Amino acid sequence: NGAEGGTIAAHPLSGFELKSVLRDSAREKTIFLHGQVTNVSQVPEDAVVILEKIPFQADAVFNLLKNEPKLKLQLKNDIYGVYHLSPPPELNEIKTTVICPATEKHIKKYLQQEIYLINETEEDYKAITLPFIETQSFSVQWVYNILEKKAESDRIVYENPDSVNGFVLIPDFKWNQKQVEDLYLIGICHQRGIRSLRDLTSDHLTLLKNIFQEGKEAILKRYGIHENKLRIYLHYQPSYYHLHVHFTALGHEAPGCSVERAHLLSDVIQNIESNPNYYQTRTLTYVLREDEVLLKKFRESGMC
Amino acid sequence: NGAEGGTIAAHPLSGFELKSVLRDSAREKTIFLHGQVTNVSQVPEDAVVILEKIPFQADAVFNLLKNEPKLKLQLKNDIYGVYHLSPPPELNEIKTTVICPATEKHIKKYLQQEIYLINETEEDYKAITLPFIETQSFSVQWVYNILEKKAESDRIVYENPDSVNGFVLIPDFKWNQKQVEDLYLIGICHQRGIRSLRDLTSDHLTLLKNIFQEGKEAILKRYGIHENKLRIYLHYQPSYYHLHVHFTALGHEAPGCSVERAHLLSDVIQNIESNPNYYQTRTLTYVLREDEVLLKKFRESGMC
Incomplete structure (x- = not known):
């Protein structure tokens, strides 16, 4: 701060008033704030302030x-x-990032949604989740484009073309493919209509075993990464309702690999082998964000 | 520090000499050091020092x-x-944990290592893992100190004193108890001899349900955190072989909550209810570090 070109620079946080804590990461020692700053013209302006302790x-x-x-x-x-x-x-020192004036979009970008644990019983799935999936028009056109080679065909790492038990293995968008430390691929099944883990029965064991075995082999061949360095799992809820399997580097803490969302494919196969209707009858636990429509449906049903 | 019983307590880091940085997490603002401390008797002792910036x-x-x-x-x-x-x-403030005198095992525990996925079958458990656990002399004296109120009794949040189906709920060392964002408690069962998930059968359902239900109630009462904001799980392999359950804030990505180590207690209860020997017969998948003796045992058996 100080005199510069004849004017006194205002403090970047002059008259700071806190509006809300957008996000607070205890693990990363970082906090995201929405506040207002009153500059020399006395007009309060929205600001996003990010504080992060240095390593x-x-x-x-x-x-x-x-x-x-x-x-x-x-x-x-x-x-x-x-x-x-x-x-x-x-x-x-604390690294302090100030975005000012901040737009509504900046504020939303950093807003952590409240999250809630859901215990979805067999009945909840039938009464709440399945109707929600069926009435929402989740477009999986981009998935069909991949399977039909209309898009991203040059990115395919491996394919088993069987229409019932085959799949396509492709790098996930989150991975830049430049280093194997954060390796992330997706196995997408050719068969349509398998929405999620809830639909899987002994009818799908061949498909699941193909994805597990051939996916591991293809990754070893292409990237030199052995299966004992891979985390292979499904999400429930998935982010799109066409069955797909995640392959990530074991040393990489990929988002979505925590126990309340990820299901190891090896466990899924074992569970179905011992009980063909395991995933139809079991209460499944997962997390929903405050802004998700499915959470609203659970609340309307008085189930959470 | 100060005079106590006629002696002056030495500084816990008296004469500190750094031997090596065991691990340095820029993301978590935590550093793990191996050093030596020279106490009043002038004999250098190994120490592990963990520094973590507070949230x-x-x-x-x-x-x-x-x-x-x-x-x-x-x-x-x-x-x-x-x-x-x-x-x-x-x-x-910096939360400073000092382990002194530290054994070779403590130092290895915090050293960043290569990691490998293990698929432990029922047979592997009997032939490799169980004999390993039985021959290693893992001290759980500190656990018994808590259960017998010889240490940390003022930290106990809740207790069900039943010797078979009771437990003690206590904040984990990793949590400073100043903010609930990174809430972390441990439920430690009173019953001795339950080594891990592998030992759990229908005999333990009452214990498990007590920990699940009473733990949630105690956390709501003490901290105002509702059960739909809690992740409740066991580790396999655990870091010590006396059954304990982790309670962490759902929004906090606690270390060890990923799918290859954590098992939701609600899933564990369901699995045992449908098959009393689920955890004796199932292949369990987990991660071992390069320096772990158990990995060496698996390699000697040609199982990985």
Whole structure:
């Protein structure tokens, strides 16, 4: 700050008023705020402010620790001690991003939707979820374009062309294919009408085993990644209702690989082998966001 | 620190010397160090030191921003500005965990390693995993200290004292209890000898349902967090072989909640209800690190 070209630059957060916390990631030590800033013209303007603690640097940490910093004891049990440490300012910068004036679109972009755990019984599926899927016009035209080679045919890594038990293996949009550390491919079945995990029975075991086995072989051949380095799973709910399987690098914490959304294909195959109607009869647990229509349907039915 | 019983307590990091950085997570603002501490007896002891920046708290952040904190401009482009902010000490604590004296196993636990997917059949469990668990002397003394109120008794959130079907609910070490966004509690069963998921049969349904139901109720009562905001699960492999259940905030991507390690307690209960020997007979998939003895055992058996 200071005099520049004759005018005094206003503080970027002058008169800051908090409107809401858009998102708060405890794991990543990052917080996203919506506020208003009042600049020199006295007109409040919307702003998005993102604060992120900076990562540690080993040298600075070592210098800190060797000088016996003040530690406040929180708990001690056997060989384990937990303390609070107040470090010097240079270890503690916060990266601060200010977007101002921010539009409605900026604000929505960073808004974390509330999320809720749903326990969907067999009856809930029939009464709420299935009618929702059937009345919504989810377009899977882009999937059919891939299967019919009308789009992305040059991206196909492997295909089993059988119309009942075959599939296409293709890199996911999220993966730039430049490094295998975040490898992400999708196996899309040729057969139409299998909406999700809920539709799978012993009729689909050959298809599932083909995707599992041939998908692993194709990835080894093309990318040199062995099956013991792959996480192979389905999502429930899926983001589109045409059966597909995710293949991701085991070391990559891909979004959607947590236990409340992902189902390992090896488990799915085992469960169907021991009970052909496992996925029709089981209560399945998943997460819905505040703005999802399906959550509204569950609420209207008084089920959550 | 200070005088206690006539002796002066040494600084927990007295004479700290850094041996190596075991892991450094820029995303999570956490660093894991291996060092040596020289205590009063002048014998250097191995220590693992974990530093983790604390998450933001919205109130404290708002107080900071409205008082026009000093911002150092890094870059400005159109409506986007990036600054460095040096906040006051109270926003900046570092949670410091010291494990001392640390064994080779502690040091290895935090060292970043290659990881491999294991498909453990019923036979593999009996021939490889179970003998491994039985011959290793994993100390769960700290667990018994909690159950017997010899340590951390003031931290207990809830207890069902029944020796067969009861448990203790306690905040996990990873959670500082200051904000519910990263809520993390552990339900530890009173009954001894239940090593893991593999031991669970219909004999344990009452215990499991107690943990599920009473754990949810206790968390609602103490923290105001409803069950549809909780992820409740077991790990397989667990990090210690005394049955325990993880309760984490649904919006918090806690480490170890991915599909290759976590098993939702609601699924576990359902699976045992439909097949009392589900977890004895099923092939279970999990991840092992390069340095784990169990991986070596699988390799020696030619199973991976």
